[in-house]
Amino acid sequence: MYGVRASIPVFFLTLTAFGGANCVFADAPRVTAVLSNSEAAVGQTVQLQIKVTGDRAAQAPENIVIDGLEINRTGTEQHFEMNNFNVSSSVIYNYTILPLKSGTFKIPPQTVRIRSSSLRTPELTLNVADSPGRSSSSRSNRNLQPGDADKLVFAELIVPKKIAFVGETMPVEIRLGFDPRAHPKLVDGPEITGQGFTAQKLQQSQENLETLNGRSYDVVTFKTAVAAARAGKFEIGPVKAKAQVSLPRTPSTSRSRSRSPFDLFNLDDPFSDPFFADPFGQSERREIDVESEPATFEVKPLAANAPPSFSGAVGNFTMTTDAEPKNVQAGDPITVTSTISGRGNFDRVNAPVFEDERGWHKYPPSAKFKQDDDVGISGAKTFETVISPNEKKQALPLLAFSYFDPLKEKYVTLRSDAIPISVQGGAPIPPNAVASQPAATAPATVGAKPSPKPQDILYQLTERPPRAQSFTPLFACPIFWIAQLIPLAALLGFAGWKIRQAKIDNREARRIGALHQESTDLLRRLRRGEVSPQEYFSDASRAVRVKTALAKNVDPNAVDAEMAAATFRLDESSRAQLRRLFERSDELRYSGRPNGTGTISPENRREVLELIENLRV
Amino acid sequence: MKQLIVALCCMMVCTFVVSPAFPQSDAEFAKANANYAAGHFQEAVNGYETLVRSGEWSANLFYNLGNAYFRVGDFGHAILNYERALALDRHHPEADANLRIVRDEARALEMQSSWPERYFQFGSLSQYSVVAAVAFWLGMFCVFRLIFGRRRSAAIIALSILSFSTFVIAAFAIYKLENGNNGRALAIVTGTGVEARFATADSANSVLALPPGSEIKILSTRGDWIYAALPNNLRGWLPAKSAELVRL
Numbered sequence: 001m002y003g004v005r006a007s008i009p010v011f012f013l014t015l016t017a018f019g020g021a022n023c024v025f026a027d028a029p030r031v032t033a034v035l036s037n038s039e040a041a042v043g044q045t046v047q048l049q050i051k052v053t054g055d056r057a058a059q060a061p062e063n064i065v066i067d068g069l070e071i072n073r074t075g076t077e078q079h080f081e082m083n084n085f086n087v088s089s090s091v092i093y094n095y096t097i098l099p100l101k102s103g104t105f106k107i108p109p110q111t112v113r114i115r116s117s118s119l120r121t122p123e124l125t126l127n128v129a130d131s132p133g134r135s136s137s138s139r140s141n142r143n144l145q146p147g148d149a150d151k152l153v154f155a156e157l158i159v160p161k162k163i164a165f166v167g168e169t170m171p172v173e174i175r176l177g178f179d180p181r182a183h184p185k186l187v188d189g190p191e192i193t194g195q196g197f198t199a200q201k202l203q204q205s206q207e208n209l210e211t212l213n214g215r216s217y218d219v220v221t222f223k224t225a226v227a228a229a230r231a232g233k234f235e236i237g238p239v240k241a242k243a244q245v246s247l248p249r250t251p252s253t254s255r256s257r258s259r260s261p262f263d264l265f266n267l268d269d270p271f272s273d274p275f276f277a278d279p280f281g282q283s284e285r286r287e288i289d290v291e292s293e294p295a296t297f298e299v300k301p302l303a304a305n306a307p308p309s310f311s312g313a314v315g316n317f318t319m320t321t322d323a324e325p326k327n328v329q330a331g332d333p334i335t336v337t338s339t340i341s342g343r344g345n346f347d348r349v350n351a352p353v354f355e356d357e358r359g360w361h362k363y364p365p366s367a368k369f370k371q372d373d374d375v376g377i378s379g380a381k382t383f384e385t386v387i388s389p390n391e392k393k394q395a396l397p398l399l400a401f402s403y404f405d406p407l408k409e410k411y412v413t414l415r416s417d418a419i420p421i422s423v424q425g426g427a428p429i430p431p432n433a434v435a436s437q438p439a440a441t442a443p444a445t446v447g448a449k450p451s452p453k454p455q456d457i458l459y460q461l462t463e464r465p466p467r468a469q470s471f472t473p474l475f476a477c478p479i480f481w482i483a484q485l486i487p488l489a490a491l492l493g494f495a496g497w498k499i500r501q502a503k504i505d506n507r508e509a510r511r512i513g514a515l516h517q518e519s520t521d522l523l524r525r526l527r528r529g530e531v532s533p534q535e536y537f538s539d540a541s542r543a544v545r546v547k548t549a550l551a552k553n554v555d556p557n558a559v560d561a562e563m564a565a566a567t568f569r570l571d572e573s574s575r576a577q578l579r580r581l582f583e584r585s586d587e588l589r590y591s592g593r594p595n596g597t598g599t600i601s602p603e604n605r606r607e608v609l610e611l612i613e614n615l616r617v
Numbered sequence: 618m619k620q621l622i623v624a625l626c627c628m629m630v631c632t633f634v635v636s637p638a639f640p641q642s643d644a645e646f647a648k649a650n651a652n653y654a655a656g657h658f659q660e661a662v663n664g665y666e667t668l669v670r671s672g673e674w675s676a677n678l679f680y681n682l683g684n685a686y687f688r689v690g691d692f693g694h695a696i697l698n699y700e701r702a703l704a705l706d707r708h709h710p711e712a713d714a715n716l717r718i719v720r721d722e723a724r725a726l727e728m729q730s731s732w733p734e735r736y737f738q739f740g741s742l743s744q745y746s747v748v749a750a751v752a753f754w755l756g757m758f759c760v761f762r763l764i765f766g767r768r769r770s771a772a773i774i775a776l777s778i779l780s781f782s783t784f785v786i787a788a789f790a791i792y793k794l795e796n797g798n799n800g801r802a803l804a805i806v807t808g809t810g811v812e813a814r815f816a817t818a819d820s821a822n823s824v825l826a827l828p829p830g831s832e833i834k835i836l837s838t839r840g841d842w843i844y845a846a847l848p849n850n851l852r853g854w855l856p857a858k859s860a861e862l863v864r865l
Contacts, residue, residue, distance in 0.1 A: 361724055363724060363826060363828060364810065364812070364826035364827075364828065365826060366812065366823040366824065366825055366826050367822070367823050368822050368823070369822065388724075456718075457684055457687055457714075457715040457718050457719070458684075458711045458714055458715050459711075460650055460653055460654070460681050460684055461677040461680060461681060461711060462646075462647070462650055462677075463677060464643065464646060464675050464677055464678065465675050465676075465677070468672065468673050468674050468675065469674050469675050469676065469705045469706075470674070470705075471674070471701075471704055471705065471864040471865050473742040473743060473746065473791075473795065474742065474743035474746040474747070475742065475743075475746040475749075475791060480746060480750070483750075484750060484754075487750075487754035487757075488754075491754065491757055491758060491761060494758065494761055495761050495765065498761070498765035499765070502765065
């Protein structure tokens with residue numbers, strides 16, 4: 001018990017030390033910077049986050065000045081995370097970016113000071129497009145007509161690009177604005193209508209309060225991505241949704257209508273209705289349709305002469321590759337991990353292809369996608385391909401990945417670096433064959449080793465067993481369990497036989513015991529000599545019979561003088577004496593009276609006793 | 618008692634007599650063999666499959682069917698039928714040899730057996746069943762002998778312990794072989810381009826790409842999807858139609 005008590009503080013000390021060690025040896029401070037959206041339109045705000053992990057004493061820049069962008073720091077968040085006693089903290093500095101003009105803006109690396117050192121954020125790119133469609137749609141919805149319930153809500157469809165390529169994934173934003181005083185509730189949608197393009201599932205990204213034309217709206221933003229399936233001019237939208245709002249039941253024309261305190265600009269706000277001045281008055285919930293203006297854009301076809309490794313990926317990507325293990329035997333598997341990162345249509349991003357597969361066996365790759373944004377345009381797709389060398393190799397074959405870059409409007413092929421490996425065993429590589437060279441650069445005949453003819457399978461068999469075979473294991477067959485009845489019956493029979501034998505043995509033992517008892521009683525009476533001659537000789541002959549029966553395991557009544565003499569192998573005198581004893585006993589039993597005196601002499605009694613006591617096998 | 622023994626004997630005799638023999642299917646088997654010999658492999662496949670569907674199973678039938686599938690380039694079904702031949706006859710040398718060749722050709726992935734499975738594989742399920750039954754009854758007879766005997770012989774005690782130990786080991790072997798990676802849930806991937814996924818959706822992330830002929834262990838079935846243990850010790854979902862159980 002004492003040991004247990006002593007071990008508890010030790011355990012907690014160990015735990016604390018372990019946790020403390022984890023804290024002490026936490027990762028070094030690092031900094032990242034992300035944009036909530038790298039595509040935006042003029043006037044559309046984008047969030048910038050600079051995240052410092054590992055040290056809370058970081059100092060991020062207060063102001064970031066870039067011509068054409070209005071960047072303001074909006075706040076700081078601190079996060080703590082504990083995972084398996086590993087405590088990590090991070091500080092997030094939030095900025096709001098308001099694009100003032102269109103174009104591609106580079107946000108240069110920002111210096112974050114951490115105690116005596118400093119870290120730099122990566123450079124970020126923000127593409128800002130003109131958004132006439134957006135302005136027209138938003139304006140058209142915001143120029144709300146007096147008395148129309150739709151003025152309580154508006155919908156915007158924001159497509160940042162007006163020109164795209166077939167298969168190019170474009171981020172699309174849907175903004176639904178509701179007047180908060182109408183207690184709105186979105187009951188259906190939104191959904192984008194249109195044909196000729198594929199759209200991903202809508203993701204609600206944020207909800208905030210905005211003031212438009214002097215009126216406050218709760219603006220819910222949904223994000224998705226669309227990709228055109230063919231070239232041509234496309235119209236996307238309108239966006240349709242249904243919402244429930246509270247409205248005054250019947251506006252009375254006769255009643256004088258005072259201006260709502262929210263209606264600062266005399267926009268014929270329906271909330272100027274007296275109903276809103278009296279919240280306990282009558283109102284009704286009404287379902288209204290919300291619809292945006294459609295947006296148009298042009299889709300251009302991809303350039304001809306696509307490289308062989310092009311699988312339909314459109315966007316901007318980078319590729320990294322690695323392989324493990326690097327020292328193998330011929331035939332052993334090597335896992336080649338290639339990661340395609342960037343922005344684009346990741347659903348069309350396939351595994352990079354090996355440019356020269358000779359001497360290798362390739363298995364189908366597996367893929368895993370990790371998206372960095374809400375709609376899956378940005379992220380990293382990791383492929384794991386298992387290949388095994390059939391012969392000696394010095395390097396992995398090159399991997400190639402091609403995509404169409406919509407900015408450059410041409411195909412780009414990424415190639416991996418040659419990864420050196422060591423393959424033991426197998427046939428040596430031909431001197432001219434260089435595994436790391438792509439097939440396109442090496443003559444097809446140089447070093448081309450004829451692949452060994454695959455081993456052929458064995459011949460057909462014509463015999464069949466006499467009966468059909470079964471996949472059912474023996475223990476699951478009924479016959480197996482039926483067969484168990486045989487040993488069971490045998491076991492039960494064995495047990496019954498043993499029990500019967502025991503009973504029989506018991507009866508015999510009791511009979512023998514009774515005979516022993518009778519023999520003892522008879523000898524005792526004979527020694528006392530207090531009985532009549534008739535009884536004495538009867539007892540004496542009975543004692544001989546019992547002793548003989550015990551010796552020969554027979555019935556005492558079946559014993560006569562000759563049998564007793566033979567059993568105990570008596571000499572002639574004893575035999576004659578035994579005969580006389582039996583004759584005397586019979587005589588006394590059957591005649592009723594003795595021949596001679598009525599008593600037995602002591603000598604005679606002693607002789608009889610000696611005779612009986614000397615009867616031994 | 619005599620009536621019971623007679624009834625048991627009759628049942629056993631009937632069971633063996635009623636076991637399906639091959640009445641007139643020998644001609645179909647010979648025809649399929651002839652098609653194979655003539656190079657009409659697809660016709661041979663059809664002929665063998667007809668016999669399989671009729672339930673007239675034999676190791677040689679599955680072996681020949683595996684060969685025919687190999688000739689038409691369907692490595693997944695070839696491996697499946699070699700496995701079935703070996704499931705019916707563990708010591709089928711031709712099926713064993715061809716299975717190695719086709720596995721090498723198809724680069725099929727194999728399930729890793731646990732160490733008890735590896736050690737117990739020297740015997741078949743039927744052999745272990747017989748050993749378990751014999752050991753059990755011998756042990757029971759020894760126990761009865763000890764109960765009813767006048768003397769408790771050390772030899773009888775030792776024999777009973779040995780018998781029951783053998784029974785327990787044989788029963789454990791049956792359990793491991795039946796429920797292990799190569800047990801009754803063993804299935805072979807017969808489709809091409811099959812990928813095990815994290816969820817029951819074609820768009821779910823891939824766990825492992827399974828070449829045709831790869832072994833899996835089916836854990837459960839949900840609609841058109843099966844949840845299976847994979848050769849890389851992970852688990853994943855794959856379409857039910859893309860794999861078939863070895864044991865019919």
